[in-house]
Amino acid sequence: MIFDNHIPIMTNEILSFIDGKKNLSILDCTFGGGGHSKIFLEKGHFVTAIDQDNNSLKIANMLKNNFSNISFHKSNFKDIDLLKLKFKKFNFIILDLGFSSNQLDNNNIGLSFKINADLNMNYLCSDLDAYKILNHYDEEDLNRVFHLYGEINQAEKLSKFIIQQRSIKKIKTNFEFIEILRDSGVNFRSKKIHFATQAFQALRIEANNELENLLIFLKKVHKYMQIDGHLAIISFHSLEDRIVKNFFRDNKVKKNNKFHNNENWGFEILTKKPITASKHEIIKNNRSRSAKLRVGRFIN
Numbered sequence: 001m002i003f004d005n006h007i008p009i010m011t012n013e014i015l016s017f018i019d020g021k022k023n024l025s026i027l028d029c030t031f032g033g034g035g036h037s038k039i040f041l042e043k044g045h046f047v048t049a050i051d052q053d054n055n056s057l058k059i060a061n062m063l064k065n066n067f068s069n070i071s072f073h074k075s076n077f078k079d080i081d082l083l084k085l086k087f088k089k090f091n092f093i094i095l096d097l098g099f100s101s102n103q104l105d106n107n108n109i110g111l112s113f114k115i116n117a118d119l120n121m122n123y124l125c126s127d128l129d130a131y132k133i134l135n136h137y138d139e140e141d142l143n144r145v146f147h148l149y150g151e152i153n154q155a156e157k158l159s160k161f162i163i164q165q166r167s168i169k170k171i172k173t174n175f176e177f178i179e180i181l182r183d184s185g186v187n188f189r190s191k192k193i194h195f196a197t198q199a200f201q202a203l204r205i206e207a208n209n210e211l212e213n214l215l216i217f218l219k220k221v222h223k224y225m226q227i228d229g230h231l232a233i234i235s236f237h238s239l240e241d242r243i244v245k246n247f248f249r250d251n252k253v254k255k256n257n258k259f260h261n262n263e264n265w266g267f268e269i270l271t272k273k274p275i276t277a278s279k280h281e282i283i284k285n286n287r288s289r290s291a292k293l294r295v296g297r298f299i300n
């Protein structure tokens, strides 16, 4: 079965950075449902795409029937240096982070707290999943995950309660975990979001090593940037956005054209504040409401 429901985000905003340019080499590090890649291909650009997801591989193979200018690599983008890429440098690199609607719809991955599923949440085919985290992590590690990645104020109280509950019975499903969250007595932060949101986010970030993947990739990205090329990153939560913001700040080109990072490359920051989706887009695609786009121009 192929899941193909994902709507690409902020496409006009992204295209505005390469308006009128032809035959660009573009690296799409988060191919997902191929939404962004397809738009680049339709404009005649050359797309090198990466995604770790099996469903993305199937979609990429279908896309190849209509477009010859795409090559797809099923891999984690953090391992970009291990890939045999046709192009060595790119005019435009995009990361549209996190998971796709296709993955959200896939009950085997179990990312949603609205549908019951076996505990997993790993959408990048690695060894770690939410079941292992919840049933095998010690108190200190659970605490770290809920505190750092869920920003849950009473992470300690929650970790202790999980350890007590799992000693009675292993936690096997998303709904069992939600029951535990409900019974834990923890005061979850916001009344605006579902009370399980932060805990689910924490498990998802840990299971997929989301932040580490991004940090590792950002250490390497300059090697793949064409001079004057753009790096565009869409993030969906503040922890990711902070990493992106700090990356551009730490590697920014100064006004006197000196490089901030003491190396001979840097970025001109093109988005002082992150670009967010228009009201119109948010109405059409609710998922876009939390998206933040930051873009830099590579200078060498």
Ligand SMILES: C[S@@+](CC[C@H](N)C(=O)[O-])C[C@H]1O[C@@H](n2cnc3c(N)ncnc32)[C@H](O)[C@@H]1O
Pocket (backbone or CB within 6 Å): 006, 007, 008, 009, 029, 030, 031, 032, 033, 034, 035, 036, 037, 050, 051, 052, 053, 056, 075, 076, 077, 078, 096, 097, 098, 099, 100, 101, 123, 124, 213, 214
């Ligand atoms: C928000 S979706 C991208 C959607 C895509 N831009 C589109 O328009 O269809 C994010 C995708 O990035 C992939 N992804 C996230 N982190 C990744 C990583 N570290 N390595 C490879 N793929 C990753 C996910 O598997 C998912 O398919």
